[in-house]
Amino acid sequence: MPRQEECLYTKEHEWVFRDGDEIVVGITDFAQGELGDIVYVDMGETGRQVNAGDALGDIESVKAVAQVYAPVAGEVTAINEDLADSPEKVNQDPFGEGWLVRMKPANPADLDALMDHEAYRKFLEEEGH
Amino acid sequence: MPRLAVPEPPDDLEPELRRSEPPPLPELSETEVLRHFARLSHRNYSIDDGLLPLGSCTMKYNPRVNEQLARLPGFAAIHPLQPEETVQGALALMRDLERFLVEISGMDAFTLVPAAGAHGELTGMLMIRRALLHRGDDRRVVLIPDSAHGTNPASAAFCGFTPEPIASDERGQVDLAALEARVPRGDVAAIMLTNPNTLGIFESDIARICELLHAHGGFVYADGANMNALLGISRPGDHGVDVLHLNLHKTFSTPHGGGGPGSGPVGVRGELVDFLPVPRVVEGEDGLLHLSTDFPRSIGRVAAFYGNFGVMVRAAAYILEMGPEGLRRAGEDAILAANYVRKGLEDVLELSYETPTLHEVVFSGRRLEKETGCRTLDLAKRLIDHGFHPPTIYFPLIVPGALMIEPTETESREELDAFVAAIRAVVEEAHRDPETVKGAPWTAPVRRLDEVKANRQLVLRWEPSAD
Numbered sequence: 001m002p003r004q005e006e007c008l009y010t011k012e013h014e015w016v017f018r019d020g021d022e023i024v025v026g027i028t029d030f031a032q033g034e035l036g037d038i039v040y041v042d043m044g045e046t047g048r049q050v051n052a053g054d055a056l057g058d059i060e061s062v063k064a065v066a067q068v069y070a071p072v073a074g075e076v077t078a079i080n081e082d083l084a085d086s087p088e089k090v091n092q093d094p095f096g097e098g099w100l101v102r103m104k105p106a107n108p109a110d111l112d113a114l115m116d117h118e119a120y121r122k123f124l125e126e127e128g129h
Numbered sequence: 130m131p132r133l134a135v136p137e138p139p140d141d142l143e144p145e146l147r148r149s150e151p152p153p154l155p156e157l158s159e160t161e162v163l164r165h166f167a168r169l170s171h172r173n174y175s176i177d178d179g180l181l182p183l184g185s186c187t188m189k190y191n192p193r194v195n196e197q198l199a200r201l202p203g204f205a206a207i208h209p210l211q212p213e214e215t216v217q218g219a220l221a222l223m224r225d226l227e228r229f230l231v232e233i234s235g236m237d238a239f240t241l242v243p244a245a246g247a248h249g250e251l252t253g254m255l256m257i258r259r260a261l262l263h264r265g266d267d268r269r270v271v272l273i274p275d276s277a278h279g280t281n282p283a284s285a286a287f288c289g290f291t292p293e294p295i296a297s298d299e300r301g302q303v304d305l306a307a308l309e310a311r312v313p314r315g316d317v318a319a320i321m322l323t324n325p326n327t328l329g330i331f332e333s334d335i336a337r338i339c340e341l342l343h344a345h346g347g348f349v350y351a352d353g354a355n356m357n358a359l360l361g362i363s364r365p366g367d368h369g370v371d372v373l374h375l376n377l378h379k380t381f382s383t384p385h386g387g388g389g390p391g392s393g394p395v396g397v398r399g400e401l402v403d404f405l406p407v408p409r410v411v412e413g414e415d416g417l418l419h420l421s422t423d424f425p426r427s428i429g430r431v432a433a434f435y436g437n438f439g440v441m442v443r444a445a446a447y448i449l450e451m452g453p454e455g456l457r458r459a460g461e462d463a464i465l466a467a468n469y470v471r472k473g474l475e476d477v478l479e480l481s482y483e484t485p486t487l488h489e490v491v492f493s494g495r496r497l498e499k500e501t502g503c504r505t506l507d508l509a510k511r512l513i514d515h516g517f518h519p520p521t522i523y524f525p526l527i528v529p530g531a532l533m534i535e536p537t538e539t540e541s542r543e544e545l546d547a548f549v550a551a552i553r554a555v556v557e558e559a560h561r562d563p564e565t566v567k568g569a570p571w572t573a574p575v576r577r578l579d580e581v582k583a584n585r586q587l588v589l590r591w592e593p594s595a596d
Contacts, residue, residue, distance in 0.1 A: 034529070062581060
């Protein structure tokens with residue numbers, strides 16, 4: 001389980017953790033709190049090529065359906081199958097068992113454009129949260 | 130008794146395939162059934178019990194006289210397959226209603242077929258797609274503001290378009306600069322816009338937005354969900370929109386929710402008229418009205434027959450009763466009522482945007498949650514204990530902890546005062562005794578429902594119990 005300080009972040013409240021030449025993607029604790037109780041997670045198929053900003057999949061909560069966006073371009077190599085039966089893991093453990101997908105970035109240097117933990121913390125403050 | 134429509138099983142049916150006893154259908158006496166439904170009706174809350182302030186739903190009073198008119202045998206006892214010459218009155222009503230809607234909205238022509246708002250969206254977007262293909266243009270992007278109803282991107286996607294969100298600015302309106310940067314790229318098929326939008330704010334750049342889309346070969350789809358605010362005051366057709374759906378079950382007072390089916394007529398302008406669905410009511414050379422399918426460019430049928438006719442009768446009656454002055458008064462009073470509530474609550478709840486609002490107002494529950502730990506959901510549930518149906522909550526999505534209130538024009542000042550007082554009492558209680566608010570409702574027939582379980586474990590079918 002990645003420590004929050006070691007992750008990179010997007011403005012859409014996804015976290016990214018580098019694991020060798022792959023990355024793990026999830027949504028932040030703030031994002032799960034805003035969504036409320038999550039009832040359904042659909043991250044589509046593995047083996048897909050996505051561009052940065054493309055929809056990776058949907059998360060449905062009792063309040064709303066939210067899209068999760070690809071933080072960088074690359075291939076979706078795995079999805080968290082456990083979430084089909086236990087979507088509440090995204091609420092309970094967003095940085096651990098609630099991870100969403102693994103990706104292989106097309107260009108690892110793209111990750112440099114993301115925020116580090118300190119920058120994300122400031123971003124949340126600026127947004128008034 | 131009429132003869133049973135289900136044929137008897139043939140004589141040569143294998144014995145093991147025959148039932149040995151009747152199917153276990155539920156059987157109850159008339160008294161039991163009557164009491165069951167009477168009991169349910171006591172537990173229900175409807176517009177007949179009090180204010181139903183659901184934002185963007187326009188839960189106005191449904192005049193009883195319209196119910197009587199819709200039950201006249203000449204309207205209620207006709208059949209869709211009856212010969213046209215025997216239903217001339219019904220066809221005349223449809224023709225008249227189309228004309229009324231044309232005049233009210235400023236569009237060129239209407240279809241009454243779509244059975245609800247989202248069905249109207251689908252119909253409208255299919256027409257845009259067909260019109261583009263007719264030009265030999267396969268562009269696919271449909272821009273949708275982030276304050277829009279979720280049905281907008283869904284309808285666009287159903288028609289093969291790619292929905293793309295467009296941000297709202299600090300006014301709570303479409304970000305015109307972002308639009309001016311995006312549209313000239315030439316791949317935008319349409320924008321879907323609700324006006325006034327779901328924040329209750331009039332999109333004051335609407336004329337410029339229409340010009341911009343048209344200059345670059347795109348269409349403007351207007352979602353008429355909030356048309357109540359514009360009745361008799363301003364016409365979407367005059368703003369320049371190309372397609373508009375109306376919700377007869379909102380703006381034109383026909384029952385909705387559990388009270389009856391919807392109706393989502395679609396109006397179009399200019400080149401799109403040719404693509405309207407069939408059948409259309411036309412006047413023949415024989416002086417009779419006919420339902421014609423002879424429109425070669427039409428997108429075809431979007432329903433089996435002609436839409437929800439009983440709803441059309443109620444809406445036409447409403448329009449005739451109100452007249453032009455009455456409709457304008459309805460629009461003005463809807464705006465007045467919403468602003469009365471806004472004024473009554475803006476010192477205790479956080480407004481989402483400072484921009485003036487029309488027929489509805491959206492507050493944010495964020496400050497209340499920070500100060501008291503009570504969420505918008507808790508506030509809504511506690512309102513039930515005060516005898517009110519809660520407003521729409523958590524929509525639009527761009528407002529954190531949204532509380533979206535649309536009182537409509539059919540509420541008295543006393544009812545609005547009582548509603549404002551109830552919300553003020555809950556906010557005050559949230560500061561003093563948050564646990565009572567978080568545990569609500571306390572007096573409803575059922576306590577707090579388990580929404581997570583309801584979403585995860587769908588039980589959609591009655592099954593006989595084991596015993």
